[in-house]
Amino acid sequence: MTEPVRRIIHIDMDAFYASVEQRDNPALRGRPVAVGRSQERGVVAAASYEARTFGVRSAMPSVVAQRKCPELIFVPPRFEVYRAVSAQIHAIFARYTALIQPLSLDEAYLDVTEPLLPRDTATAIAREIRAAIREETGLTASAGISYNKFLAKLASDYRKPDGQFVLPPGAGEAFVAALPINSFHGIGPATAARMNALGIYTGADLREQTLDTLVRHFGKAATFYYGIARGEDPRPVEPHRPRKSIGKETTYETDLIRENDLQNALATLAESVWHACTRRQRSGRTVTLKLRYVNFTQLTRSHSFTEPVPSATALAHTAHFLLRPLLPLPKPVRLLGITVSSLASTEEQTAAEQLSLLSHF
Template sequence: MDSPAVRKIIHIDMDAFFASVEQRDNPALRGLPVAVGSASARGVVAAASYEARVFGVKSALPSVTALRRCPDLVFVRPRFDVYKSVSRQIHAIFAEFTPVIQPLSLDEAYLDVTANPRNLPTAWATAKAIRARILEETGLTASAGISYNKFLAKLASDHRKPNGQFAVTPDMGAAWVETLPVSRFHGVGPVTARKMASLGIETGADLRAKSHAFLSRHFGSSADWYHAIARGVDHRPVNPDRVRKSSGSETTFRSDRTEPAEVEAGVLEMADDVWEWCEAAQAFGRTVTVKVKYNDFQQITRSRSATRPVRSRDDLHAAALALVRSVLPTDKGIRLVGVTVSNFEAAEDNTLPLFDAVSD
């Protein structure tokens, strides 16, 4: 890990971030199974404390299912403004140790510490120092994975959770991967994992035993990635300039909506959420998309691409309303609406007309 020819990459992942913030700020919640989200019939779990995870409660689980698994589950409404504030503290700590930071979300990031500006003896010591600073500054714990590439570092950060760290060195990487279930691999989702299982691929060793031709035949363009990670290979750099491609927000109504005014109000609320992010990040996109999910779970999207970036709340409102009105009125209940802005770029000519066409 200390050879100058080898990258030193740390993946930091906060432990049950949203739920841990709530337990930190409300001592009465400590030690209890906590879910961040809504307990309503339409609600979903945004995050779960480790006490709740023991019962199988996890993020994206419907609230009714979570309560069935854990009747004593305590629901807390999310406070995203607080989570964002804490995230800024954490990312400022990262910057004390390296300028090469690739954020993945509010609560996790890759750090390339190869250059080691703090002159710490090892990447292991660097990860330990970062976690100590986070605890000192925020009162929260984080886990860390240390390795010579991003794929292994992310796997490693989950290996000693919560509040731990694990290193995968170059001499152990390939062999360690062989021992793991492929369902843990980044890029292997539940559907792919089931397909792999049907082909006799349960572990990294099983994946490595398959030829590139076999993987291409069954997984197409993903074959290169699966062939590489089965051998512990990942050449992707930590990219501090990674551009976010979109910003979106969605909500599930407490009951189905059919009245146009109610649906439009939900769309405007989501547009406001998106606009606040765009304005704060100074990132403005040319494409606006509205998502509608009906009560039979049919989902549709409508998009408009502009000749220049959308640079005002009013323009975003107008675009989102025009899109949702293209599917109104409706006799079928609507359970969810969402708004996304994408195709970020700098504005060049504000004299051009804004929107032209609507597409499915």
Template structure:
């Protein structure tokens, strides 16, 4: 017998950080709000829908956002509050299925093919989840329902905010062929521009290419593009999904120029990264240092160890070892970042020897 058609839901909270701030502060409701720093070098972490109508977007420089929307109200992020609300939402998911794959604090995939409430309709489940989220948190979510992850993700973006859109098996191919390649989840701006250069503008154009052609120009990703152009995505909802990396970075109000300033500024970044590792008991083996200079030139340096980094002293030593060769700096530093990758859950004994494999 063929496998049953899967029932996948993608839940995406609407303007999550900004919506939490508007919920908790009535004075912000109905106004353009940006979560982030308003300093000259600040960055927008999230924008309310009122701000988005002016063209304000996440990851936009704050000065640019203010030019687009002079009435923009900046609010400092409260990540502990966002995490607490995210946990409320995940508790709701768990009432329906153990197959939940969180992608971030504000979005997740759910496989409800077999679910804890025995509800046959994935659309009904998505509707119930949206209603419970609104009732318990006062926030709205958008939901996409389909037979694979790729289409469910597209569907959740289709009717935001507070949307619910369903792409049925018989609709998948037609839905995909009308999209521009830039609307495909997994195809970024650079790749979309490259596809346009090759005469590929829509899903239908993409479907007209052979897998060999797509592999020639896009490497291993070509196989993925070949499949999604045909509305095919066999990826499972992975409830045990582990983050590929964890990192922390900061842009400074003024350029850092001395060795001491740079070393001291690494400390809170290392604390942030280690805090995640300590809470989750997930440790990594590769440390990466990111440095952006005053002229916006950016470099990264990485080092991998044979055994997991099992205490903050090891992480600090590796980060400082990566910084050392860059000192003294010939130009001011505007941004520093530290990240840890090659993550995995490990019960590591204390006192493991630090074994460097490459620098």
């Protein structure tokens, strides 16, 4: 029996954080807004479309954003509000399908091959969802509709903001061929630079590469790259995709260089990460320390255990252990981060601890 052609929708909220702030504060409407901190070490978390016309983008240092747009208005993030609005939006998704894969608070994949409500097309479903989001939250969303996740995500960017675009079966390969590699979801700046060095600048260039060539240069990711160059992506929408890591990083107002200051900062980070682990009832066996020096050089160090990390104290001790070989630091640090990965649930952790105890008898 032939499998039905999948119908995938990618919904992406338009300038989500900034749009929420403009919705809730009429004085901000029509003005360039950045969600973030305006301090010297601040970073833009999101920018309104008015700010984007000046070149302001998310992850941009606040001082650079202010230089590009002197009239830029900074507002502090309110993540509890964004999470509540995101829950409203996901409740709308759930009227149409149970196959929802969130990517973040403001975007998700929906598989509507067999929708919960009888609708003739995925295009009609996307249109209804966007109308419901506007009516119930006062916000706008864009949608991409296609037969796989990769193409649906590309399509959602094509008519932003407040639009939708369809890539029907048979159209994907030609659409991808004309696109620059650095616009491909799943190909980051570093990989794009490596591809450019090999003469790969567009989807058409990527399609000309043999699978063996891609494997030689890109390892396990080669199969994915080979497929998307042809408009192919077999990945299913995964409603319960397990989280791979839990972490937090902080950019400091004052550079850190003294060992005591670094250890205090790591202890605070460890408490924050452990709180997130506890809230999600997860812990992990691998701890990663991230440092970014004042010249933006970055390094990471990791250590893996046979059992999940049991406490915030243990997490802080591990971060200190990873820091110690780097001391004395060659230059001050502007950012620190701690991430826990190789996650296990609290129940799995308890079972592992019990087995470990039993092994001593």
